[in-house]
Amino acid sequence: MKLSKLNIKKINLNDVDTNYSAQDILLKLGELYQFESGIYGYGNIWNKLQKNVENIIIDELDKADCIQVDFPKLQPRKIWDQSNRWDIYTKESDIMFTLNNNLGEYGLAPTAEECATIFGANRLPSYKSLPTIYYQIGEKFRKEIRTRGYLFRTRIFTMMDAYSFDTSEEEMHRTFNKMHDVYINIFNRIGVNIVPVISDGGTIGGRVSEEFQALTVLGEDTVLYDAEKNIGINKEVLDFNDKDTFIKAFGVSDFKNLKEYHSLELGNNFELGTKYSDSMKLYFTDENGKNKPYYMGCYGIGLERIVACILENSVIKEDTSIKGFSIPYNIAPYKVQIIYNEKNQEEAKKLYSYLLENNIPTILDDRNNLTIGNRIKDVYVLGTPKMIILGNKFDGISYEIEDTKTNEKISVKINDIISILK
Numbered sequence: 001m002k003l004s005k006l007n008i009k010k011i012n013l014n015d016v017d018t019n020y021s022a023q024d025i026l027l028k029l030g031e032l033y034q035f036e037s038g039i040y041g042y043g044n045i046w047n048k049l050q051k052n053v054e055n056i057i058i059d060e061l062d063k064a065d066c067i068q069v070d071f072p073k074l075q076p077r078k079i080w081d082q083s084n085r086w087d088i089y090t091k092e093s094d095i096m097f098t099l100n101n102n103l104g105e106y107g108l109a110p111t112a113e114e115c116a117t118i119f120g121a122n123r124l125p126s127y128k129s130l131p132t133i134y135y136q137i138g139e140k141f142r143k144e145i146r147t148r149g150y151l152f153r154t155r156i157f158t159m160m161d162a163y164s165f166d167t168s169e170e171e172m173h174r175t176f177n178k179m180h181d182v183y184i185n186i187f188n189r190i191g192v193n194i195v196p197v198i199s200d201g202g203t204i205g206g207r208v209s210e211e212f213q214a215l216t217v218l219g220e221d222t223v224l225y226d227a228e229k230n231i232g233i234n235k236e237v238l239d240f241n242d243k244d245t246f247i248k249a250f251g252v253s254d255f256k257n258l259k260e261y262h263s264l265e266l267g268n269n270f271e272l273g274t275k276y277s278d279s280m281k282l283y284f285t286d287e288n289g290k291n292k293p294y295y296m297g298c299y300g301i302g303l304e305r306i307v308a309c310i311l312e313n314s315v316i317k318e319d320t321s322i323k324g325f326s327i328p329y330n331i332a333p334y335k336v337q338i339i340y341n342e343k344n345q346e347e348a349k350k351l352y353s354y355l356l357e358n359n360i361p362t363i364l365d366d367r368n369n370l371t372i373g374n375r376i377k378d379v380y381v382l383g384t385p386k387m388i389i390l391g392n393k394f395d396g397i398s399y400e401i402e403d404t405k406t407n408e409k410i411s412v413k414i415n416d417i418i419s420i421l422k
Contacts, residue, residue: 001334003365003378006044011381013322019218022311022325023150025381038147038155045382048333048361050158050307053190054137056331057160057301060186064178066133066162071115073139077105079114082280097141108141113276113298116163120294121282127167127292130284131175135162137303149218151308152264162299167286169273172295176210176271179299183212183267186301191328192266192309197223197232198247199268212267212301214309219264226257235260266305272296316380316405324380326405335421336401337363337384339375344390351388351399351414358418379404386421 008029017024026032031043042050058068077098080086089096089110097108109115116134124132137160147153162179166172180196187194192214199211211234213223225232231251237243252258274293277283283291314325329335336355340348352364363384365375372391379387387402398411401420412420 001044001361001363003337003363004367008378008382013324013377013381016322018322020150020152020308020312021315021322022383023308025322025324026311027150029381032150038144038153040151040154040156045333046307049310049327049331050303052331052333053303053306053310054158054160056189057137057186057303060182060189061133061135061160061162064133064182066135066182068136069119069134070136070138071109071112071119073109073141074099075107075109075112075115077107079118079280080107083114083117083276084279085114095142095144097143110140110142111298111300112136112161113163113272113296114280116161116298117276117280117282117294117296120163120165120296121277121280121284124165124284124294127284127286130294131164131166131171133162133164133175133179135160135299148220149308151304152218153220154304157305158303160299160301160303164297164299165284166295166297167284167292169295172271172273172297176269176297179269179297180210183269183299183301187212187266190306190310190331192306192313194266195223195225195230195232195263197225197234197263198237198252199234209271210269211265212269213263213265215261215263216309216313217262218312219262221263221265223261223263224255224258225261226252226254227259228257232258264305264309265302266309267299267301269299270297272298311383314383314405324377324404325383326380326385326403327383329385332361332383332385334361334363334382334384336360336386336388337365337379337382338388338390339365339372339379340390341372341392344394347394347396348390351390354414355418355421358422360418360421 011028031045033041077086090098096110099106139156140159141156144153144155164175166175194212197211197213199209222235223232233252276296277293283293286292311325314327316323316326338348338352352362355362385404388399399417400409400411402409
């Protein structure tokens with residue numbers, strides 16, 4: 001990408017939000033745009049970063065034999081009446097955006113259990129088709145009263161939501177544990193340290209629920225965490241009447257090892273049991289030809305939250321001032337940013353073309369009338385993890401690659417540059 005085409009705004013880093021610095025930088029650059037509270041537009045950097053995260057999620061789900069599908073975002077009221085959740089979502093919790101016109105009454109999808117159950121029952125009429133897991137990645141809509149943390153809590157967001165179908169409670173438990181492992185693989189590859197914690201099933205349904213929390217002072221949740229075992233519980237679970245039995249089932253036996261932390265929920269898994277297949281009267285045929293309810297689970301990951309968490313954990317400070325951020329190399333939308341002075345312009349363009357030909361996503365800072373110093377500052381506000389400066393010291397042979405997070409520098413010849421950057 002040529003930086004002149006991005007049309008970023010000039011910003012003053014002294015005015016950046018000290019709590020949510022990376023997101024505020026992108027907002028001030030114009031790479032994020034807030035239309036109103038909780039409703040955002042996304043620029044090139046965010047889009048490509050989120051797509052990289054999404055591709056990791058898809059890869060791990062596909063490895064686990066999950067099947068990608070797509071459910072409608074505009075959902076008719078009648079399917080929510082089937083599950084008896086329309087009034088819950090439109091009156092009790094008042095979380096669903098609704099539309100009422102001459103065609104009927106509809107809701108914008110806050111989640112998709114109803115669609116998934118109907119879709120699954122149509123595709124999976126027999127026990128021979130089970131177990132099966134369907135997943136989708138798309139927008140969800142929720143009437144959040146209190147949005148917060150920029151993209152940490154919004155009214156429109158992208159979610160990976162998966163739905164499993166099993167023949168029995170035992171098989172449902174097995175699938176739930178399988179998806180736990182899939183989530184751990186996903187977050188390990190993305191590079192986010194995750195704590196699996198016990199939580200409340202809420203309006204989704206099901207008593208067994210597991211959250212995947214990132215420990216951060218920016219989070220709105222509170223977890224009690226055992227660092228030695230890497231397990232914990234959401235503090236709200238302590239209000240359960242049967243909390244002791246519930247907690248021990250997840251392997252937490254000694255409260256003395258639990259310490260309190262603020263955290264941010266990035267994913268959540270639920271065992272639904274037969275809640276939806278029973279209420280919607282959708283069944284499969286067992287080996288004896290009898291109708292049986294599906295045992296289901298649902299599994300969600302919030303993509304904007306993950307990206308926001310990654311960015312805020314990538315912020316770089318000099319003393320107490322904000323310098324910018326440096327996106328982890330493996331998921332960065334652009335791996336390297338080329339900076340040059342006027343006499344090295346042609347060499348910079350050749351290097352840019354060479355890197356693109358070898359599939360290294362690169363930014364060329366081709367803007368006019370800027371000093372090398374100003375160009376370096378913009379490497380940090382775009383979060384590019386590596387930079388190559390073709391300045392007065394460039395000899396035409398050796399290229400110095402600098403890591404923007406560690407400031408480590410290595411000098412390489414053109415023949416080695418691809419292997420180093422890959």
